[in-house]
Amino acid sequence: MEIDPFIFRLSIFILSIFVGYYVVWSVTPSLHTPLMSVTNAISSVIIVGAIIAALANNSENIFQTSNLFGFMAIILAAVNIFGGFLVTQRMLQMYKKKKK
Amino acid sequence: MSANLSATFYLISGILFILALRGLSSPETSRRGNYFGIAGMTIAIIVTFLSVGNFGTGFIYVLFFLVIGGSVGAIIAFKIPMTAMPELVAGFHSLVGLAAVFVAISAFLNPEAFNLGVIGNIKLASLIEMSLGAAIGAITFSGSIIAFLKLRGIMSGAPITFKGQHILNLLLGLTILVLIFYLCLSQSSNIFWSIVAISFLVGVLLIIPIGGADMPVVISMLNSYSGWAAAGIGFTLENSALIITGALVGSSGAILSYIMCKGMNRSFFNVILGGWGATDQSKSVSSKEQKPVKSGNADDAAFLMKNASSVIIVPGYGMAVAQAQHALREMVDSLKKNGVKVSYAIHPVAGRMPGHMNVLLAEANVPYDEVFELEEINNDFANCDVAYVIGANDVTNPVAKSDPASPIYGMPVLDVEKSKSVLFVKRSLSPGYAGIDNDLFYRDNTLMLFADAKKMTEEIVKSL
Numbered sequence: 001m002e003i004d005p006f007i008f009r010l011s012i013f014i015l016s017i018f019v020g021y022y023v024v025w026s027v028t029p030s031l032h033t034p035l036m037s038v039t040n041a042i043s044s045v046i047i048v049g050a051i052i053a054a055l056a057n058n059s060e061n062i063f064q065t066s067n068l069f070g071f072m073a074i075i076l077a078a079v080n081i082f083g084g085f086l087v088t089q090r091m092l093q094m095y096k097k098k099k100k
Numbered sequence: 101m102s103a104n105l106s107a108t109f110y111l112i113s114g115i116l117f118i119l120a121l122r123g124l125s126s127p128e129t130s131r132r133g134n135y136f137g138i139a140g141m142t143i144a145i146i147v148t149f150l151s152v153g154n155f156g157t158g159f160i161y162v163l164f165f166l167v168i169g170g171s172v173g174a175i176i177a178f179k180i181p182m183t184a185m186p187e188l189v190a191g192f193h194s195l196v197g198l199a200a201v202f203v204a205i206s207a208f209l210n211p212e213a214f215n216l217g218v219i220g221n222i223k224l225a226s227l228i229e230m231s232l233g234a235a236i237g238a239i240t241f242s243g244s245i246i247a248f249l250k251l252r253g254i255m256s257g258a259p260i261t262f263k264g265q266h267i268l269n270l271l272l273g274l275t276i277l278v279l280i281f282y283l284c285l286s287q288s289s290n291i292f293w294s295i296v297a298i299s300f301l302v303g304v305l306l307i308i309p310i311g312g313a314d315m316p317v318v319i320s321m322l323n324s325y326s327g328w329a330a331a332g333i334g335f336t337l338e339n340s341a342l343i344i345t346g347a348l349v350g351s352s353g354a355i356l357s358y359i360m361c362k363g364m365n366r367s368f369f370n371v372i373l374g375g376w377g378a379t380d381q382s383k384s385v386s387s388k389e390q391k392p393v394k395s396g397n398a399d400d401a402a403f404l405m406k407n408a409s410s411v412i413i414v415p416g417y418g419m420a421v422a423q424a425q426h427a428l429r430e431m432v433d434s435l436k437k438n439g440v441k442v443s444y445a446i447h448p449v450a451g452r453m454p455g456h457m458n459v460l461l462a463e464a465n466v467p468y469d470e471v472f473e474l475e476e477i478n479n480d481f482a483n484c485d486v487a488y489v490i491g492a493n494d495v496t497n498p499v500a501k502s503d504p505a506s507p508i509y510g511m512p513v514l515d516v517e518k519s520k521s522v523l524f525v526k527r528s529l530s531p532g533y534a535g536i537d538n539d540l541f542y543r544d545n546t547l548m549l550f551a552d553a554k555k556m557t558e559e560i561v562k563s564l
Contacts, residue, residue: 009343013346013347019348027125032359034455035124036320040192040193040323042120044141046203047145048148049206049339051162053203054162056213057154064209065209066205072202073202076199078168078169079169080192082177083173083176086173086177087180091185094462095468096462098467
């Protein structure tokens, strides 16, 4: 009997929730704001779907409705990716140890 | 690029994202962690281009839009003041949510491109996944917009409640599920659009009853939602990078919500159902009587602190509003020159988002090893000469320990009253967000400093 690939994806999903659970508990509370901005940035990996949507064309017209939604999603995700990683970087640069 | 190879690369970028979060376990490793995150994102994007393999005109447009969005993001990231981080994060959540909605719509309109079947005959599992992704994405979007407006002050932070609100939300939630069921039967695009529209509405209704000071929970919760939306899309696209990321972000937001709720000793549902503060206000006003208060000026405060051997600073949201963090650092510098030992005590829900105070203090060049969490520092108040409370209120209220009738009873609070003297910078005696009078104002060892947090701190610096 064959296993549905969905089950494999579900396994990845559930295991990742566990990984996330342990990794996030180990984040120091003073970095919770950067944690939020970086999770924001990485969840914009949804841009992968946006690129596929934008570039999918089965006709000459590259601006079908479905492509347009893809392009719009690219802009939104790109704002988030660059904004998220850069603002995280900016914040993390500010965390300094006591000068001895 | 073969599907197997690209799947392997997506897995690698998923692992890099895990390492990015792992890096945040300490400030030293955090910057490296951020680079892991950037590397993971770069890999995911390049692999997607290669596996689509379409480098025609469309590709140019994609790059163009990527640059436009990226520049906007970069400008925002460099310009945004640190005090506005909560709004920024809420705004970013809304973008993730809307992007998820757009991708889901696109997949519904052109399922062939995603190998999901053809229009009118989309695979059942994909249909469920994409409609769930779209629904959660839409809720994230409109909810985050409301949160953004409240944090920005464009919309009042007061909870908006009406009769039957929770029943309405419940009905709308059930309607979405029923519609998803019918969508699977009929594949009708009208039903799909209705799901998206109702979800937008639910997002708004879900956030309006939640008050301003509960925003740390709201932001964390929306963070979690944006993750689940991404995971839903990840299942649709059969993309492991998205599934891993979605799960990470989803659990991260959930844990932060839990930490925030625990910091207020309230259940998650209690916060979500909202309306706190609005109901308790009347009660506390009626019980309020005129009690004697000792108030002082900057010179008194400077004198007290200069002659202390240890001072603990308790910052709160008021410090962020007054932008007093830099003045505060200056004050601490002159105190240290006088040989005073200074540390900072941060309550988990101080500010409008998790870790808000820590970022502001870091911005003002306060070394992070002088900043302590509640559990780490609470015992030190008993041995401390002066507690300087700046912009915090409810999180210092001893009533949380003594009065079981108080709405904040059981909430962990900073034991500032145990220090020899308490300096309380506040504009007036008005109660905090919870609408509860703070017993601390009337204690013998409390000196009230009635002024704007920044102005008062600057004056203290001058007289030091």
